[in-house]
Amino acid sequence: MKIFSAAQLHEADKVTAEKHNITSLDLMERAGGQIFAWLHQRMQGAQVPIHIFCGIGNNGGDGLVLGRLLIENGYNVTIYVANFTDKRSKCFLVNYDKVKNITKKWPILMTSEADFPEIHKDDIIIDAIFGIGLNRAPEGWVKKLIQYLNKNKAFTLSIDMPSGMYANQALEDADAVITSNHTLAFQTPKFSFFLPETARFVPFFEVLDIGLDPEYIYTTEPYAQVISKPEAQQLYKPRDRFSYKGTHGHTLVVAGSYGKMGAAVLSTKASLKIGSGIVTTFIPKVGYTILQTSVPEAMVLTDDNENVLSSINYNFNPQCIAVGPGIGTSEQTVNAIKELFKRSKSPIVIDADGLNCIAEDKSLLKLIPKQSILTPHKGELERLIGTWKNDYDKIKKVKAFAKKYEVVVVIKETFTIVVFEDKLYINTSGNQALATAGSGDVLTGIIAGLVSQGYDSLLASVLGVYLHGSAGVLASKQMGYEGVIASDIIDFIPDSYIELFKQEQAPQQEKTETK
Numbered sequence: 001m002k003i004f005s006a007a008q009l010h011e012a013d014k015v016t017a018e019k020h021n022i023t024s025l026d027l028m029e030r031a032g033g034q035i036f037a038w039l040h041q042r043m044q045g046a047q048v049p050i051h052i053f054c055g056i057g058n059n060g061g062d063g064l065v066l067g068r069l070l071i072e073n074g075y076n077v078t079i080y081v082a083n084f085t086d087k088r089s090k091c092f093l094v095n096y097d098k099v100k101n102i103t104k105k106w107p108i109l110m111t112s113e114a115d116f117p118e119i120h121k122d123d124i125i126i127d128a129i130f131g132i133g134l135n136r137a138p139e140g141w142v143k144k145l146i147q148y149l150n151k152n153k154a155f156t157l158s159i160d161m162p163s164g165m166y167a168n169q170a171l172e173d174a175d176a177v178i179t180s181n182h183t184l185a186f187q188t189p190k191f192s193f194f195l196p197e198t199a200r201f202v203p204f205f206e207v208l209d210i211g212l213d214p215e216y217i218y219t220t221e222p223y224a225q226v227i228s229k230p231e232a233q234q235l236y237k238p239r240d241r242f243s244y245k246g247t248h249g250h251t252l253v254v255a256g257s258y259g260k261m262g263a264a265v266l267s268t269k270a271s272l273k274i275g276s277g278i279v280t281t282f283i284p285k286v287g288y289t290i291l292q293t294s295v296p297e298a299m300v301l302t303d304d305n306e307n308v309l310s311s312i313n314y315n316f317n318p319q320c321i322a323v324g325p326g327i328g329t330s331e332q333t334v335n336a337i338k339e340l341f342k343r344s345k346s347p348i349v350i351d352a353d354g355l356n357c358i359a360e361d362k363s364l365l366k367l368i369p370k371q372s373i374l375t376p377h378k379g380e381l382e383r384l385i386g387t388w389k390n391d392y393d394k395i396k397k398v399k400a401f402a403k404k405y406e407v408v409v410v411i412k413e414t415f416t417i418v419v420f421e422d423k424l425y426i427n428t429s430g431n432q433a434l435a436t437a438g439s440g441d442v443l444t445g446i447i448a449g450l451v452s453q454g455y456d457s458l459l460a461s462v463l464g465v466y467l468h469g470s471a472g473v474l475a476s477k478q479m480g481y482e483g484v485i486a487s488d489i490i491d492f493i494p495d496s497y498i499e500l501f502k503q504e505q506a507p508q509q510e511k512t513e514t515k
């Protein structure tokens with residue numbers, strides 16, 4: 001699914017109005033109507049008090065449309081307008097009057113803290129204060145209103161986005177954002193929903209299609225893309241019935257050192273399980289028996305050194321090389337990696353200590369083969385590109401880095417982001433079960449195994465991150481979050497492929513006895 005920026009959404013709004021001969025007011029009616037339908041379906045007329053807090057822009061206008069429809073359908077509604085300025089939007093004003101025309105219970109204008117209403121914990125709060133038009137951090141009594149609503153235990157539904165955060169700009173004041181229970185976003189999720197600094201304000205969201213111009217949506221290069229099952233499905237390359245192991249590529253895994261041979265085992269197994277036809281693993285001598293016994297399917301080459309990598313020699317052309325898990329950063333290993341980079345003609349997936357070796361000796365950077373894939377977590381990324389001011393600054397720096405060295409960067413997070421040139425792909429599979437030792441080593445093997453099978457570096461990264469997340473989720477369904485260890489993620493790789501093409505089962509109709 002495409003993610004558009006706030007500017008693109010305003011543009012889409014304009015284009016839709018012009019091309020489809022509808023007004024912004026019609027669009028607002030659609031948007032408010034969709035929120036109403038969502039609530040109505042769940043509430044079925046229940047008389048729970050609903051408090052709608054509107055700003056004075058079009059997000060507030062959506063709140064007014066919702067309020068009117070709820071009142072017309074007999075709900076128990078109170079509308080408040082956070083009247084922080086008289087510069088109200090046109091569509092807001094029209095809908096403000098429409099509310100006044102259908103009820104004697106007019107919207108309550110709030111102008112200070114003294115106007116904050118009492119809210120019971122079982123009530124419902126609708127947050128329609130700010131949407132994509134926020135242009136500065138909320139201050140004064142409006143900030144206090146946001147804090148007051150957050151302190152309340154009532155269920156909070158945000159319209160389009162939690163008020164106080166930007167769609168695609170860094171957060172300025174984390175104390176002035178609504179923490180919503182559920183967000184209903186129009187047409188597209190917002191980029192900030194997925195970033196470490198802001199995702200916690202959006203624990204659940206759904207996207208409502210408000211019918212913005214399909215041509216605009218289809219042809220416009222998005223700000224970012226969300227990768228979920230339908231997108232991942234399209235990336236899959238079916239296997240040829242007449243293929244043989246060589247067709248599916250030969251992966252070289254360079255990993256392990258004394259005490260960290262498990263990392264080599266995990267990457268090797270993952271690479272085989274994702275479908276690499278042949279895997280050779282290069283390790284220090286100490287790991288020979290461990291590797292041969294744990295993964296009989298893999299071939300093993302050993303370094304001359306007993307405990308760490310010092311010279312990486314092999315006499316074949318792998319389609320992809322995975323480097324880094326468990327190798328340490330001793331001087332001889334850094335030098336060995338340097339020689340490997342110089343020699344390699346294939347893309348290299350560089351993870352963990354592979355990245356730390358680069359951080360130790362930055363001259364390695366320009367030797368990284370083009371189209372290689374770097375998979376840093378936060379700490380490794382910081383050692384590579386330095387610190388950042390906020391999530392957006394981080395993305396900007398990673399984009400510049402990826403462009404400069406012509407590589408793909410996989411920023412590992414709860415919502416992992418794959419960065420290539422100016423493109424951003426956000427992964428949505430995965431859960432907290434993946435937060436376990438060795439999980440990253442599995443991902444390295446997965447991505448390398450996909451490159452070996454003929455996926456280009458970008459697709460291998462995007463699909464690999466998706467399947468890795470999906471395997472973790474499937475494992476956690478049987479073992480709970482805590483019970484999943486990295487080997488389990490590998491065991492569930494086959495299921496993650498199968499799950500990719502599983503049809504969602506339609507809810508079963510209840511059978512009625514007729515006799």
Ligand SMILES: NC(=O)C1=CN([C@@H]2O[C@H](COP(=O)(O)OP(=O)(O)OC[C@H]3O[C@@H](n4cnc5c(N)ncnc54)[C@H](O)[C@@H]3O)[C@@H](O)[C@H]2O)[C@@H](O)CC1
Nearest residue numbers: 009013028057058059130131132133134135136137138160
């Ligand atoms: N395609 C679209 O773009 C559509 C947008 N709609 C709604 O319109 C919203 C965007 O509306 P607007 O652009 O009017 O903007 P908002 O309603 O998000 O609010 C911006 C208003 O608040 C003021 N403001 C911004 N930051 C402030 C601050 N910190 N303190 C005080 N005032 C502040 C602005 O000057 C402006 O008047 C969307 O989020 C969505 O809810 C829908 O009505 C329909 C379609």
Ligand SMILES: Nc1ncnc2c1ncn2[C@@H]1O[C@H](COP(=O)(O)OP(=O)(O)O)[C@@H](O)[C@H]1O
Nearest residue numbers: 412413414430431432434435437438439440441
């Ligand atoms: N809470 C979470 N939700 C989703 N994915 C997660 C979560 N925590 C960790 N992950 C994923 O698990 C992997 C952990 O990798 P990494 O930190 O390198 O682990 P290790 O170094 O132990 O192998 C990454 O792919 C990351 O995106």
Ligand SMILES: [K+]
Nearest residue numbers: 127130161163
């Ligand atoms: K809002």
